Amino acid sequence: MVMQQRTTRLTGYAHGGGCACKIPPGELEDAVRGLVGQAAPGVLVGLDDGDDAAAVLVRDDLAVLATADFFTPVVDDPYDWGRIAAANALSDIYAMGGRPIVAVNLVGWPREVLPMELLTEVLRGGLDVATQAGCPVIGGHTVDDPEPKYGMAVTGVAGPDELLRNDAAQPGLPLTLTKPIGTGILNNRHKRTGEVFEQAVAVMTELNADAADAAKAAGARAATDVTGFGLLGHLFKLCRASGVGATIDAGAVPVLDGVRESLEDGYVSGGTRRNLSWVRPHLEPDAGITKEDLLLLADAQTSGGLLVVGEVPGYPVIGKTTAGSGIRIR
Template identity: 80%
Template sequence: MSSPKLHEHAAGAVRLTGFAHGGGCACKIPPGELEDAVRGLTGQPGADVLVGLDSGDDAAAVRVADGLAVLSTADFFTPVVDDAFDWGRIAAANALSDIYAMGGRPIMAINLVGWPRDVLPMELMTEVLRGGLSIASEAGCPVIGGHSIDDPEPKYGMAVTGLAHPDQLLRNDAATAGLPLTLTKPIGVGLLNNRHKQTGEVFAEAIATMTGLNRDAATAAVAAGARAATDVTGFGLLGHLYKMCRASGVGAVIDVAAVPVVDGARQALRDGYVSGGTRRNLDWVRPQLRFAPGVSGDDLLLLADAQTSGGLLVVGELPGYPVIGHTTAVPGIEIR
């Protein structure tokens, strides 16, 4: 690892992103490799297992009583921004999102930390944890303990437990054809995070997007009677849409002009701040794509951009959120 001095601002503040090989959810194991690794682990027995590994959903769900399911998930990643408090906030919002993506309510979280204690001050780790606690408190979710290890690369996230009604779960294998597709946050934060890592520029709108809870969107989806949803994170909009379509046996049409994009992301794309994770996402999903002549390579890269703490992709229309396309009975994803 390089000397810590190589990862400082001109003013001397530590640049956390300089200690990470990748940033946020862009450092996920590529989807194809991950599926190969866990393929033999699917099909866990038990009549009370409502959602397991089989469909690659956002969280596990187990029925514990009539009308009550327990949800469980874990999510952590390397620094996505240099500000320790903001990194903690983003990582917590991202972990909580898995519960919201299932239509649930988080009730408890524990911290997961890897920290290079001989390189980075412990006071900085405290700031990360304080950021995570602030977002969990906003969600009404107590943070009770956790686990930490001495790690050459800093990592932070949470394991979260939630509750949901078994009949109101939002699943990625429950999409049906002929319904609108709604996206509840703009995409493009992966491009801005990569630019931030390389230049130190700070993008307030990207941070606001990543620290925003998906709670209200999840509540709206359940109230609207939606049955299928997922959150858009490291595999990009196209990757997560493809996983949902494949699990449900449907296809989709995306109107690229209707997809909301965070300010500055298109310029970052034009300037070449595309992560390796984004390119791997596009390579993985490209065989499933059909697109009109006017759809550019940059459009595809943006749709595949590896998000961190992205929004919910809901099958159904939610008041106040943009509709970006619809599901179809034809397999694959058409982009117009």
């Protein structure tokens, strides 16, 4: 559904929107290449495989999870931006099989350009979603920044044997996706035209708590959330960490209403194109798969769903893991 936009356009103060403003995956991996492999006592999950959060064993039956996520405005409504950013940050904990227990705000704000009342609305949105998650927001950190940014650092807990990891996938298992894709394309259209897509806001503000619980109940051991590197980028990282391949049924991937039409009209972010460029050497598309199909599968999501290795009741199966390497798309 398309609605009329409010007067103040927060997206006009940002060079990119949401998770599409992330540093491209290839450049990021080059930057941290020499920092992996840290051997620290108690570290269960670190930087090595690009998991969604770090995990440290503090007791035989308890792991503490830590993550941080923030980004530039993805929508113009400040309250909705706060809700989306909070859901996105909390998602990293759910994607690891954990439960968030406390969060702090991370804010960059052009205080001489945008009124503080707008910041209050951003923080209110974040607080409301965190409250829905049962996660108190206690303080945070702010800086005067020419470009507005908002997100959270979140701490969570999980049982060590309940962790969902990038390196735990086995071949021959279904791949389940718990939210439709296409938010990057609709957000790009929103930034350029001011049109508001309620279906995209609804998906981005939905917590992944129920999906994570369902995945664990189904016996899943490997999962990730689908955010700025797109479905293909996050799937590739998971497959690489686990030493498996995958087959994706492009027609089975759920897509938000209005996305295909917006893709045809050219609303594709630079982040999406960089995602596809990075993962393209590892793809084996069938003859009927078009470049537009690949761009959609590489679309830079904000606060997307969980990609779970295993069948999760109530959510669509979009493919399976395979022996070997590479991602076939049919």
